[in-house]
Amino acid sequence: MTNGPWHISDKLVIPSSQLDEILARLTQAGFKLLGPTVRDGAIVYDTIAKAADLPVGWTDDQERATYCLKSEGDGSLFNFTVGPDSWKKHLHPPRIRLWEAQREDQSIRFAPPKDGIAKTAFIGVRACELAAIAVQDKVFLDGPYVDLAYKARREACFIVAVNCGKGGGTCFCVSMKTGPQVASGFDIALTEILRDGRHDLVVEIGTKRAAKILGDLAARSADAKDLAAVKAVVEKAASEVGRSLETENLHDALMNRRESPHWDNVAGRCLCCTNCTLVCPTCFCTTVADGASLGNALAFRDRRWDSCFTHEFSYVHGGVVRQSARSRYRHWITHKLATWIDQFGVVGCVGCGRCITWCPAQIDITEEAKQIQAETTGEPRAYAEGV
Amino acid sequence: MEAPQPDRASLQRDSATRFYPYRVRQKRSESSDTVTLTLEPADGDPMPGFKPGQFNMIYAYGVGEVPISISGDAEEPDVLVHTVRAVGAVSRAICAAGKGDVLALRGPFGTEWPIGEAEGRDVVIVAGGIGLAPLRPAIYQVVHHRDRFRRAVLFYGARTPEDLIFRKDLENWRKRFDLHVYVTVDRGDAAWRGYVGVVTTLIHRAPFEPPNSTAFVCGPEVMIRFTALELQRMGVTPDRMHVSLERNMKCGCGFCGHCQAGPVFVCRDGPVFSYDRVHDLMAIREL
Amino acid sequence: METLEPILTEHPFFANLDREIIRLVAGCASNVRFAPDDYLIRSGQEANLFYLIREGRVSLEIFVPGRGAVSIDTYDDGDVLGWSWLIPPYQWQYDARATMPVRAIALDGKCLRTKCEQDHNIGYELLKRFAHIIEERLRGARLQLLDVYGSATTR
Numbered sequence: 001m002t003n004g005p006w007h008i009s010d011k012l013v014i015p016s017s018q019l020d021e022i023l024a025r026l027t028q029a030g031f032k033l034l035g036p037t038v039r040d041g042a043i044v045y046d047t048i049a050k051a052a053d054l055p056v057g058w059t060d061d062q063e064r065a066t067y068c069l070k071s072e073g074d075g076s077l078f079n080f081t082v083g084p085d086s087w088k089k090h091l092h093p094p095r096i097r098l099w100e101a102q103r104e105d106q107s108i109r110f111a112p113p114k115d116g117i118a119k120t121a122f123i124g125v126r127a128c129e130l131a132a133i134a135v136q137d138k139v140f141l142d143g144p145y146v147d148l149a150y151k152a153r154r155e156a157c158f159i160v161a162v163n164c165g166k167g168g169g170t171c172f173c174v175s176m177k178t179g180p181q182v183a184s185g186f187d188i189a190l191t192e193i194l195r196d197g198r199h200d201l202v203v204e205i206g207t208k209r210a211a212k213i214l215g216d217l218a219a220r221s222a223d224a225k226d227l228a229a230v231k232a233v234v235e236k237a238a239s240e241v242g243r244s245l246e247t248e249n250l251h252d253a254l255m256n257r258r259e260s261p262h263w264d265n266v267a268g269r270c271l272c273c274t275n276c277t278l279v280c281p282t283c284f285c286t287t288v289a290d291g292a293s294l295g296n297a298l299a300f301r302d303r304r305w306d307s308c309f310t311h312e313f314s315y316v317h318g319g320v321v322r323q324s325a326r327s328r329y330r331h332w333i334t335h336k337l338a339t340w341i342d343q344f345g346v347v348g349c350v351g352c353g354r355c356i357t358w359c360p361a362q363i364d365i366t367e368e369a370k371q372i373q374a375e376t377t378g379e380p381r382a383y384a385e386g387v
Numbered sequence: 388m389e390a391p392q393p394d395r396a397s398l399q400r401d402s403a404t405r406f407y408p409y410r411v412r413q414k415r416s417e418s419s420d421t422v423t424l425t426l427e428p429a430d431g432d433p434m435p436g437f438k439p440g441q442f443n444m445i446y447a448y449g450v451g452e453v454p455i456s457i458s459g460d461a462e463e464p465d466v467l468v469h470t471v472r473a474v475g476a477v478s479r480a481i482c483a484a485g486k487g488d489v490l491a492l493r494g495p496f497g498t499e500w501p502i503g504e505a506e507g508r509d510v511v512i513v514a515g516g517i518g519l520a521p522l523r524p525a526i527y528q529v530v531h532h533r534d535r536f537r538r539a540v541l542f543y544g545a546r547t548p549e550d551l552i553f554r555k556d557l558e559n560w561r562k563r564f565d566l567h568v569y570v571t572v573d574r575g576d577a578a579w580r581g582y583v584g585v586v587t588t589l590i591h592r593a594p595f596e597p598p599n600s601t602a603f604v605c606g607p608e609v610m611i612r613f614t615a616l617e618l619q620r621m622g623v624t625p626d627r628m629h630v631s632l633e634r635n636m637k638c639g640c641g642f643c644g645h646c647q648a649g650p651v652f653v654c655r656d657g658p659v660f661s662y663d664r665v666h667d668l669m670a671i672r673e674l
Numbered sequence: 675m676e677t678l679e680p681i682l683t684e685h686p687f688f689a690n691l692d693r694e695i696i697r698l699v700a701g702c703a704s705n706v707r708f709a710p711d712d713y714l715i716r717s718g719q720e721a722n723l724f725y726l727i728r729e730g731r732v733s734l735e736i737f738v739p740g741r742g743a744v745s746i747d748t749y750d751d752g753d754v755l756g757w758s759w760l761i762p763p764y765q766w767q768y769d770a771r772a773t774m775p776v777r778a779i780a781l782d783g784k785c786l787r788t789k790c791e792q793d794h795n796i797g798y799e800l801l802k803r804f805a806h807i808i809e810e811r812l813r814g815a816r817l818q819l820l821d822v823y824g825s826a827t828t829r
Contacts, residue, residue: 098404101448101491107408107429108448108491144655145403145640258671285644288637292449299449306643313645315635317474318607327673335647342650516823546823573818575733575745580710580773583733583748585817588810592750607822 003216008205012219013226016077016192016199019051022160025213026121031158034090035123036083041069043083045090048123055080062169062353063242064362075199078124078192081168082352086281087122087129091153092136094305098149098288101299108299121158125186127179128171130161131350132281134185138344139284149303158209161186165194165233167240170353172366175245178350180237188214191230202230243353243366250369251347253376254338258330262371265383267326269361274307276355276363277332282340282348283307308332333368403640406446406491407434409467411484417470417552421517422482423458426467429489436464436495439502439524440631440659443494444639445469447480454636454654455481456521457495462531467492470520470552496639498659500525501629505601509538511593511623513586513614515606519543519552521631521658522605526560533565540567540593544586544610547572548579567593586610587617597622604662605631612669615662625663632657632665649674678703678779685726687754687803695796698789702782708732708772715756715770722764722784724756725749730776735769743769746818747811757804759783760790 006012014021023033027049035048038055048054057073060080072079097113125133137154140147164180173179182189187210191202202222205211222230277283287306292299306313309328314321322328340348349365356364367384374381408429415423428434434443437457446452453475459468473482484490502510502525510529514522529539541560545551551570561568569589571582582589600623604614611630618628634653637643646653649668651660668674679700682688688696706725708714714725714732725732727749734747734755749755749770758766760783790797 101406103448103489105430106410106487106489108406108489110406110491140642143641145642147642148404258674284642286637287643287645288452290446290449290451296449301452306637306645308644313635316633317478321634322673324673331647331674334649339647339650343652544823546821550823571748573821573823575748577735577743577745579733579745580731581748582731582750583745585814587817588814609817609820610822613817 001218001220003218004214005216006205006211006214006219008208008211010205010211011222011227012203012205012214012217013200013222014203014217014219016051016075016194016201018218019077019190019201021217022188022203022214023048023050023123025217026158026160029213031119031121033121033123036078036080038069042067043069043080045083045085045087045122051077054078054124059166060168062357064170064356064364065358065360066169067357074194076165076192076194078162078190079165079194081164081166081171082126082129082354084279084354084358086279086352086354087125087133088136088281088284090120090122091133091157092140092150092284093153096149096303098301098303102297117152117156119156119158121160123160125159125161126164126352127161127182128173128176128350128352129281130159130182130185131173131176131178132352133159135282135344135346135348135350136284138346139282142344159186159188161189163189163191163230163234164237165192167237167242168353169242170356170364171241172243172245172351172353174238174241174351175243175247175366176347176349176351177247180241181234191233193226193229193233195229200226202226243351243356243364245351245366245369246373247347249376250373251338251341253373254334254369257372257375258334260372260375262368262375263326263330265371266329266363266368267324269363270309270325270329271361272309272311272325272328273360274309275358275360276365277307277309278305279354279358280336281352281354282336282350285313308335333365336365337369403493403638406493407432408489408491411486411488411490412466414484414486418550420474420482421470421472421552423468423470423552424481424484424490425459426469426490426492427465433464434467434492434494437461437467437524438495438499439528440500440521441495441497442521442639442658443467443469443492443496444636445471445481446491446493447477447484448489448491450480451477452493453477453481454496454639456631456658458520458523460527461524462527470517470523472517493639496654498657500603500631500659501601501661502528504627505529506535508536508627509540509595509600510536511540511542511595511600511602511618513542513590513602513604513606513618515544515586515610515614516546516550517552518604518606518610518631522603523553523556525603526556530560530563530566537599538567538595539565540569540595542569542571542586542589542593544571544573544589544606547574548576548581569593585613587614590614590617590621598624600627602628603630604628608632608669615666625666626661628662629659630662630665631659677701678705681728681779682726686752687726687807691799691803695799698796699781699786702785703779706778706780708776708778710772710774712772712776713769714772714776714778715766715768717766717769719766720764721756721758721766722782723780724754724759724783726779726781727751727753727755728777728779730772730774730778732770732776733773735771737769743771747814748773754804754807756783757808759787760801760804
């Protein structure tokens with residue numbers, strides 16, 4: 001064990017009990033801590049103070065329209081996959097005030113919202129979530145316009161990523177090439193090693209500022225055995241992921257099958273409940289709500305999450321473009337897996353599986369895609385019913 | 388002497404969220420539900436100059452914001468002209484604005500009519516209903532630089548004679564010898580002496596050379612489709628036809644997701660598109 | 675006396691039509707003129723003539739109680755106006771009013787009707803051409819029916 005000084009790219013090992021030390025240093029550096037915690041029967045992202053606030057000993061079981069937590073009591077800190085929350089809840093919040101305005105001097109004065117954005121450390125970001133953040137970076141930061149609300153929150157966040165120790169029932173990060181290994185885009189990456197009597201965290205330093213914060217942390221350098229253990233953790237998770245998706249030719253398959261009868265099949269099941277768009281870490285559609293105080297002294301605009309599954313989403317005077325559930329589901333999946341690539345150069349889906357878990361109608365995006373693909377290859381495919 | 392223009396890229400980044408308060412200088416009623424507002428900066432800087440085909444997001448204080456095409460002369464920098472049809476709460480509030488009232492604008496957004504591409508060719512402009520408004524800046528451009536084009540023809544279809552907009556402009560354009568103007572209505576009354584019938588039936592009457600023409604079409608999507616079909620039948624190639632599409636927009640700059648039609652964002656990749664790019668999209672129902 | 679044969683021969687409606695048939699039709703044709711607001715056709719009357727518009731404009735109208743005469747179509751240079759002379763009950767359904775000075779060729783439909791019954795070849799050639807005209811007008815009418823410029827609330 002030494003006290004560093006640690007540098008970018010260094011890999012260290014600490015006992016899991018020392019996670020609190022890292023969290024304390026982040027708090028001291030001015031970061032609010034957000035991380036996974038158990039609430040209302042699910043693992044959500046909320047304010048945490050210490051390691052004990054994490055879902056210690058909890059694991060999750062996910063399948064179509066199924067999510068349940070089990071307490072294993074093994075003291076694990078991160079032995080679960082992703083829950084209904086995603087980090088977009090904080091980077092692209094469900095509701096924000098965009099501005100307030102007042103009539104003044106025969107004109108209108110606009111003022112930005114008063115509250116500043118707090119520096120926040122995201123604890124426990126999975127590889128698929130890093131990929132999702134990278135996707136939203138492309139949407140909000142890389143185009144001809146920049147979303148200033150996202151930019152401010154993105155610049156204020158510090159990322160402590162975690163390599164998944166288990167693959168979820170609805171996960172397919174391996175197919176989407178987004179995980180389970182955390183590769184880049186993090187400040188710190190943790191891997192929990194819990195076996196043979198050890199409970200350690202392998203800590204990888206990803207940025208200069210992380211190196212500064214961890215500068216003199218008491219730890220030992222990771223050796224070959226530690227790195228092999230990390231590899232084993234990742235491989236175990238990869239072997240357990242419950243879903244797969246063939247991405248080659250997927251774009252063209254979807255673009256060419258707009259008139260497939262399969263969309264009527266989906267329409268018979270889809271409730272347009274918008275759950276999938278709510279839980280999806282890359283869905284970004286919003287709407288605005290304009291209002292004014294009594295007497296119009298103050299006018300304001302809020303921005304809220306919206307969903308392409310709502311009836312009025314595509315309303316133009318004269319009518320709604322996407323009237324049917326059929327057309328709305330087709331739009332969502334085609335955007336996610338195909339036209340997103342035309343727009344942003346990357347596919348919109350990161351394989352996190354949330355939409356599969358949280359769809360009350362048991363619609364599985366990987367299965368729907370496979371049905372469409374089967375139509376283009378001419379190989380009939382029996383629709384895989386939910387378990 | 389013009390003030391130096393800040394670089395377009397940084398202007399673009401600001402324009403997404405920056406509001407420009409504009410005051411109504413003049414208001415003209417075009418028809419029972421359509422008004423043309425001439426706006427000037429209420430305080431501070433004027434908006435960056437626009438290109439024909441572009442739109443602004445117009446905010447009515449306390450009510451809401453909608454995308455409205457700019458319908459004025461791009462070479463007149465002191466004012467902004469918008470022609471608005473009252474079809475919903477926000478557009479009604481904008482149409483209710485009177486002289487001296489202040490609206491707030493964001494923009495200009497979107498792609499332009501590629502007028503330069505029509506140079507040396509016949510220019511064919513087909514407008515349906517309120518679709519004449521986004522085309523008027525293009526017509527002004529053609530008229531200002533008439534010698535750059537060969538023949539110039541305008542076809543304009545409206546519902547009834549009462550629904551015709553820009554009558555003064557139509558009269559002025561008609562008076563010119565170098566511009567052919569054809570106006571038709573879906574139904575006429577006893578006093579109407581002009582054409583009655585859909586705008587496509589007029590297209591055959593005008594002297595222009597389809598293979599050497601560039602067409603700009605704007606109006607209800609159905610009208611755009613049957614017009615494009617007719618033009619194509621006559622020999623205008625799809626890459627030489629440009630159309631302006633419309634979709635629900637909340638932001639105007641590619642973030643709210645509402646305006647998508649297949650892979651394109653109408654606010655950013657459009658609203659002006661070359662027909663060969665969107666022809667397949669327009670054929671898919673409920674896209 | 676000058677016949678209208680050369681004028682008819684040039685008109686697209688008569689393209690590729692047998693010379694004999696054109697001569698026959700020309701024999702039933704005469705030059706006519708209408709001043710603005712003259713009626714070429716009146717609803718309810720027996721349909722005996724049809725017109726080849728050479729110059730000017732004719733408005734096709736339906737009289738709607740409470741609304742007056744509503745113009746639903748116009749015929750201009752080169753258009754052929756009127757097919758009810760060929761289709762039973764041989765009665766005009768609309769009014770057709772000149773909205774500008776009109777020069778036209780009036781054709782004796784009643785006479786031609788008889789000839790068509792006697793010689794089906796003539797009937798077929800004329801009917802073929804009218805089918806095309808009717809199809810074009812129907813296409814336009816269907817698009818007008820969509821009322822694309824109307825707002826949703828007024829449809």
